[in-house]
Amino acid sequence: MADIKARGKEEEDDDDKAEVEIWNYVFGYVKMAVVKSAIELGIADAIDNHGSPMTLSDLTTVLGCEPSRLHRIMRFLVHYRIFKEEPTTRDSIGFALTPMSRRLIRHGESSMAAFILLESSPVMLAPWHSLSARVLHGVNSPFEAANGKDVWSYAETNPGHRKLIDDAMACNARVAVPAIIEGCPEVFDGLKSLVDVGGGDGTALSMLIKAFPWIHGTNFDLPHVVAIAPEVDGIEHVGGNMFECVPKADAAFIMMVLQNWDDEKCIEILKKCREAIPQDTGKVIFKKGVNYAGYP
Numbered sequence: 001m002a003d004i005k006a007r008g009k010e011e012e013d014d015d016d017k018a019e020v021e022i023w024n025y026v027f028g029y030v031k032m033a034v035v036k037s038a039i040e041l042g043i044a045d046a047i048d049n050h051g052s053p054m055t056l057s058d059l060t061t062v063l064g065c066e067p068s069r070l071h072r073i074m075r076f077l078v079h080y081r082i083f084k085e086e087p088t089t090r091d092s093i094g095f096a097l098t099p100m101s102r103r104l105i106r107h108g109e110s111s112m113a114a115f116i117l118l119e120s121s122p123v124m125l126a127p128w129h130s131l132s133a134r135v136l137h138g139v140n141s142p143f144e145a146a147n148g149k150d151v152w153s154y155a156e157t158n159p160g161h162r163k164l165i166d167d168a169m170a171c172n173a174r175v176a177v178p179a180i181i182e183g184c185p186e187v188f189d190g191l192k193s194l195v196d197v198g199g200g201d202g203t204a205l206s207m208l209i210k211a212f213p214w215i216h217g218t219n220f221d222l223p224h225v226v227a228i229a230p231e232v233d234g235i236e237h238v239g240g241n242m243f244e245c246v247p248k249a250d251a252a253f254i255m256m257v258l259q260n261w262d263d264e265k266c267i268e269i270l271k272k273c274r275e276a277i278p279q280d281t282g283k284v285i286f287k288k289g290v291n292y293a294g295y296p
């Protein structure tokens with residue numbers, strides 16, 4: 001009898017937890033929306049520029065917004081420990097940065113702001129509404145189903161979205177590449193040339209060339225991408241299609257690329273990389289990443 005009562009109480013507790021937890025799914029979008037607004041408002045940038053905690057009054061003056069509305073945003077962000085409250089004087093409280101909010105500073109060394117802005121954009125969220133269609137009807141690309149083109153064609157004809165992608169990839173490079181340089185510099189020993197396959201605006205490659213200046217770099221991406229890439233000493237920008245040909249080099253570097261394609265496409269890319277490097281001494285240096293191209 002005691003066991004039956006215990007099981008009944010456990011089931012009741014589980015049901016209560018489920019009732020609470022389901023609300024996290026009902027309003028699951030809220031955290032992303034509020035963090036996105038914090039980036040767009042420049043809250044972390046303002047506090048960072050100020051150099052010390054800012055009161056609500058000071059913050060609203062700098063940002064040019066209405067105090068009560070900003071206060072609601074800040075209460076939410078403090079609750080989730082994205083910002084914190086600290087005393088500024090005996091009678092006032094200010095908002096201060098945390099390790100999380102430092103990643104919302106637009107041009108911070110460890111910033112992830114650009115990646116959040118990309119993934120929270122309507123264009124990138126729309127494919128997730130087609131996820132069931134992918135399961136039921138075998139839709140190859142939820143992004144294409146939602147936006148009418150694959151992500152690369154869409155970016156080519158929509159400069160605003162193309163910039164979101166370029167900025168997000170650059171911000172990821174600024175976080176990931178220093179770890180590569182520090183953690184496994186021996187990978188680049190003996191290389192005289194390196195091609196970054198799908199290198200975007202060349203941010204990752206420029207950091208590698210700065211760390212290993214004896215290497216000549218080739219930043220390889222679609223023509224419309226490299227056409228606006230900044231010029232950097234030691235780097236040549238080459239436009240093309242990685243499914244057709246990859247420029248020759250001692251090693252091919254691939255970061256944030258393969259996860260956006262199915263197995264067959266990945267094999268095609270790797271085959272082209274293999275053709276581009278020396279048969280006996282060539283290397284393919286791979287850094288995996290999250291899917292950002294709208295293929296859930």
